[in-house]
Amino acid sequence: MTTTEAAGLPVPEHTAAQSDHDHGVHGYHHQKDEHVKRLRRIEGQIRGLQRMVDEDVYCIDILTQVSASTKALQSFALQLLEEHLRHCVASAAVKGGDEIDAKVEEATKAIARMMRT
Amino acid sequence: MTTTEAAGLPVPEHTAAQSDHDHGVHGYHHQKDEHVKRLRRIEGQIRGLQRMVDEDVYCIDILTQVSASTKALQSFALQLLEEHLRHCVASAAVKGGDEIDAKVEEATKAIARMMRT
Amino acid sequence: MTTTEAAGLPVPEHTAAQSDHDHGVHGYHHQKDEHVKRLRRIEGQIRGLQRMVDEDVYCIDILTQVSASTKALQSFALQLLEEHLRHCVASAAVKGGDEIDAKVEEATKAIARMMRT
């Protein structure tokens, strides 16, 4: 159960739909600690970038570090997406009905946003 | 404040560009504060992502936020690159000799890394 | 039935696995004509690029056209991927067993390749 549900707050439509297949936890739930660790490492990289700018490091070396951080973010996104497809999209397919179409459309739009950045 | 400015030496616009990374001032030097502010906002976005994971926010909403952070990083990289081209690459061209080839090759490799992430 | 099957040629393993859910046709089967039309337009854009180079068109204008062609290819890829998720991945989920994991891993790798170009 999510914090939102526990608090008795209204649950956004997609969360409600989502919660059907796995008692309110998302695909990435079991890798939560790993995800947070990854994001902390990326946060550290961004702080490193601030130091580089502050210490007048050569532009190209900063750009190399920006590319590394962007790659780390994309890699995090891909892992999240894989878990989403494996759990949320797959369970919508098993459930049958129209939900699979909505889930696939939603996932494709997210992939499009990832590709266009 | 750069070493040059600290020493009270006059920094003519062209010489400043020319002296480049050898003497500590890069193309992005005059936008340093703005760059650091941008990077702090991105750092805040990454911390926001950690909270989202921690609070079991829906996968797709996290992916949307990852795309926004990636876009912010790319946009920062583009601004840095523009300043690098305007100052470092341009001053290599003015200086003459082989340096322009090396600078252009280096910048192109950085652009390739940015495109492939 | 695919040309390969009609010709009595051995069907590659993944096609055989795939053919389970929909009598041997892939997700994109029903949009075949539309896909071929899209690709013909892209082919025309690439020929246009050749003319631009041949006629010494300004570099930046050629780059703008390259971006348009790349975007058209990515958009084609996204549509294909959406159909793949809707049909092939979804049917693996319905079928049950281990196939869904393999299908999701395969799709994620394809998305990673699309993002890294």
Place this chain on the structure above:
Amino acid sequence: MTTTEAAGLPVPEHTAAQSDHDHGVHGYHHQKDEHVKRLRRIEGQIRGLQRMVDEDVYCIDILTQVSASTKALQSFALQLLEEHLRHCVASAAVKGGDEIDAKVEEATKAIARMMRT
């Protein structure tokens, strides 16, 4: 002299600015044959994609080929950009005045378009 100039047609402003440094030919002029060959190979890949769709090849294999074509287009764009920086942008820097700013801004916008596809 470009076809446009030979034909006595009005020359777009950027071409006129460009033509200053090298008698009307652009940075990529000397690699023209190589560029056209590259683009013909990409055209062949796009025709290959049409055949793959027509022969019901497995979706993921088509996506792999789309990624290869996109990569080839990006690689062509990077080479063109490198030549543009080396010739057009560098000569604007040597010439002095405001032109370098306009050229760098124009190049950065082209890079942004390439990154966002």
